[in-house]
Amino acid sequence: RKEVEQDPGPFNVPEGATVAFNCTYSNSASQSFFWYRQDCRKEPKLLMSVYSSGNEDGRFTAQLNRASQYISLLIRDSKLSDSATYLCVVNRAAGNKLTFGGGTRVLVKP
């Protein structure tokens, strides 16, 4: 079983719609959680950190459920520019490395 698992998609989303997807992680010692965005053939860029209380940044909302060991990302009012691969990232302080999921591809269409 992979340490961080994501639905690869693609999620085909009409412009203006809401899309949500999850990521599960297997190591209960994980301490930090992030969503990164990666455009085709580009480097990953930090979208947002994920806090236990949940957090929102504009149209993006991230949630963490430690009991069930999953992280979610919700995108409201989707824009064409939101089309990208969204990478779920987990950090174990003891291991001192970022562990990435395989990514969820989102395609926003007019």
Add this chain to the structure above:
Amino acid sequence: DAGVTQSPTHLIKTRGQQVTLRCSPISGHKSVSWYQQVLGQGPQFIFQYYEKEERGRGNFPDRFSARQFPNYSSELNVNALLLGDSALYLCASSLGAPSTDTQYFGPGTRLTVL
């Protein structure tokens, strides 16, 4: 300010050859991590260096090695290249220890092994 820079941007090698990839972190950042991203997958952790010492190593063979210089730049070396080493190699820098600080990625070096 310049972000993380990597060189070269693209590289083509043949099986059995050796390659050296270079990374310059954001000014003031002391930690550099290396990742390998095979097409269609998420990045996989290779190494992490902080204050010029190796602080973490992923599940990669000994053909992979790295070092960090006094100016905090870093090199990743891969010996005896295999076809499966073809990937995007990403360098990420952070201010301090990556477990607490955000990592910022460079544009990567795309390595093709023929």
